Amino acid sequence: MKLSRPKAALAAFTLIAAGAAAWRFTPDFRAHAETQAPPAALTVSVIEPQYRQWPDTIETNGSTAAWQEAVIGAETGSLRITEVLADVGSEVKRGQLLARLADATATADLRKQEAAVAQARANLEQAEADLKRSRQAADSGALSAQKLDEYRITATVDRAALASAQADLENKRIALSQTRIVAVDDGIVSSRSALLGNVVSTGTELFRLIRQGRIEWQAEVDAQQLARIHAQQSARVTLPNGKVLDGKVRLVSPTLSTSTGRALVYVALNGHGAQPGMFASGDIELGDAKVLTLPESALVPRDGRTDVYVLNRDGATVERRTVVAGRHRDGRCEIVSGLTTDMRVVASGGGFLSDGSRVKVVEQQAPASLASANGAAQGGGQ
Known part of the structure; x- marks a missing residue:
């Protein structure tokens, strides 16, 4: 019995469809289909954000x-600088000589005053000896009371003259010491205006120190x-x-x-x-405050923002998320907003990913191991 033309065509189509369905489930077809699946862009490890106790800053x-700064100036005037022993940046100690002024005049004045003190001391010794002899003469009635008072007054005046001469001598010693410009404290010389040969006046700034x-x-x-x-x-x-x-x-x-x-x-x-x-x-x-942190390697700075890549629920693709980064400390970064603790973030290599990229997730491992895995994955895809 012959089939009509439409029925024959339907039967042929049915046979072809059945043959194609059977071929789909053969091993060769499955292997062909697997080779057509999109390859992973990167082998990555994922981490979860962690709370850390960081200083609140x-x-x-x-x-x-x-x-503090110390200003060192001239305490005496009209003297020439004969020696400069320190410069900017010098570390000095308290009392260390920094510069020297001409001291010939001060030395001569000191010697002159030392002579004046010696003369005043001799005058006092003479007056005290006269007073002693006058008292002996007064006891015998050979000297009037008025004359005795004169000797006593003379000894008192000479004693005061000696004290004044000694005070002047101390002033001359101070004036001589002021020709030596010394550091008033330990420190570092921050500026120097002292110039060799310059005649300075009283109060002129010569050096400035950073104290200690x-x-x-x-x-x-x-x-x-x-x-x-x-x-x-x-x-x-x-x-x-x-x-x-x-x-x-x-x-x-x-x-x-x-x-x-x-x-x-x-x-x-x-x-x-x-x-x-x-x-x-x-x-x-x-x-201290508790803050949410990620390793700095997980951050991807891009176009003025900071991104991270979060693993999607399918475990095979990632999603780009923009976060607000805060402080950096000890290789980690504070995440102010944009993440929660239950998210799984790509630990490193985010710069090679884009939104929706496929990844192969491995357990967290050393960077060298990840590099080997990525090399193997890229080599297999070629």
Whole structure:
């Protein structure tokens, strides 16, 4: 019996469909289908954000300055500088000779006054001897009481003259010592205006010292921040060259500037490296607070924002999320907003990913192991 043309066509289509369905489930077809699945862009490990106890800090800026400066000037005038023994940057000790003034005149005046003292002492000895003899003569009735009083007054005047001469001698010694310009404290010479051969007048500044070499950071804060800052709080200051110094709040200004509305906080710095006049940023630590953190390697700075890549529920693709990053400390970064603790974040390599990228997730391991895995994955895909 012959089939009609439409029925024959239907039967042929049915046979072809059945054959194609059977071929789909053969091993060769399945292997072909697997090779067509999108490959993973990167082999990654994922982590969860963690809460850490971090110091609660106030971030601010300011400049460095000398803790105290000492001005060293000439205490005597009209003398020429004959020797300069210190320069800018010299570390000096209290009493160390920095410069010398001409001392010939002062030395001559001292010797002259020493002679005047010797003469006054001799006059007093003569007057006391005369007084002694007059008292003996007065006892025998050979000398009047008036004459005895004259000898007594003369001895008193000569004694006063000797005391005055000795005082003048001390002044001459002081004047001679003032020709030696010495350091008034331990410190570092920050400026020198003393010039060899220059004739200085009384009060002329010759040197300026940073007392004990101590530098402090003068941080500017507003009224709200000022209320939270107290003496002895710790601080960390970052210098323009990247060096970080520790310090402690030494003094908090009791007033705010009427022009800027800000106050100064004086932070004593530990260690070396800071110089007066540097503009530095830093943190003043107020206490401890619990903050959400991620390793810095998980952050992807891009176009002025900070991104992280979060593993989706399917476990095979990632989603880009923009977060607000806060402080950095010990290789981790504070996440102010944008994440929760139950999210799984790509630990590193986010710069090679994009929103919706497929990844292969492995247990967290060393970076070298991850690199080997990524190399193998990329080699297999070629």
